[in-house]
Structure formats: structure tokens, C-alpha cells
């Protein structure tokens with residue numbers, strides 16, 4: 083059965099990469115939207131405050147039956163070294179117990195503890211998390227992914243990874 087990619091994206095980079103990931107992995111895709119949508123100033127002020135305090139930012143109900151998927155990929159940008167309130171809300175609101183859930187985080191070079199935090203949240207929710215893939219969302223990398231010079235894939239030992247056309251290097 084297909085995996086489901088659940089993505090939150092404030093400025094569109096994570097969403098672009100997840101769109102390509104959906105194609106590479108033949109996965110379904112759903113984007114999370116917060117009930118009170120934040121602008122960029124809101125993200126850098128209250129958003130960061132909430133992220134640091136590991137708060138949930140209420141998301142609109144997902145128009146997809148999560149219970150129908152055994153395997154998910156949960157994707158979020160990094161905010162102040164943390165995962166976003168929207169992704170916290172999704173993980174806490176939906177029943178992920180017993181599911182295989184990969185993490186995917188994007189950042190500008192300072193991921194802090196975000197990968198470990200995402201894994202922790204997923205495991206607290208009863209999911210099995212094989213790995214959290216983190217990438218620095220540089221423009222060139224996004225071009226390479228869109229042009230299929232780099233692609234997301236699942237390794238033989240079941241990890242989410244990103245490879246070059248000519249090898250299995252991450253970026």
C-alpha cells in the first residue's frame with residue numbers, strides 16, 4: 083500500500099520537496115493548514131515561541147483517512163531548532179500507534195535538536211520511526227530534486243534517504 087506524506091510548510095520549500103518525494107515514492111500527499119494561518123511575522127514571533135515550548139498549533143482536520151495508511155512520512159520545517167506547532171498538533175491528534183512513520187525536516191543549516199524531537203514525538207505517539215531525514219533547503223538542492231538529479235527513496239534496510247543519480251549520497 084502507498085505511504086502518506088503529511089506536510090506542513092510555511093514558505094513552500096518543504097512542500098516542494100514533498101511533492102517530488104510523493105512522485106519518487108509513489109506516495110499520497112496531504113498538506114496541513116493551521117486554523118489561524120500565520121504570516122511570516124507571526125511565524126517568527128508567536129510561532130517560534132510556541133515551537134520552543136513544544137506547543138500544538140491547531141490544524142484543520144485532514145481530509146484523508148489516516149487510519150487507512152500503515153506507513154507515513156511526517157514533514158516539517160525547523161523553527162528555532164524545534165519542530166513546528168502544526169506538526170506537533172497532527173502527531174498528537176491522530177492515532178499513529180503501530181504505524182511506521184518516517185520524519186523529514188528541512189532547515190537553513192541550524193536544525194538543533196529538531197530531528198531527535200520529531201523522533202521523540204512520534205515514538206510518544208506509539209509509532210515506529212526508522213529514521214528522520216534532514217536536509218538543508220538550499221535553492222540548488224530544490225532545483226536538483228525538481229529536475230530529478232536527486233531523488234528520495236527507501237533504502238534496502240528501510241530508511242528514508244536522498245540520493246544522487248549516480249550514487250547514494252545524501253546531498
Ligand SMILES: Cc1cc2nc3c(=O)[nH]c(=O)nc-3n(C[C@H](O)[C@H](O)[C@H](O)COP(=O)(O)O)c2cc1C
Pocket residue numbers: 090091092093094095096097125126127129130158159160161162163164188189190191192193194219
Ligand atoms: C519562524 C521560522 C524559524 C526558523 N528557524 C530556523 C532554525 O532555527 N534553524 C534553521 O536552520 N532554519 C530555520 N528557519 C528556516 C526554515 O527552517 C527553512 O527555510 C525551511 O526549509 C522552510 O521550510 P518551508 O518553506 O516549508 O516553511 C526558520 C524559518 C522560520 C519561518
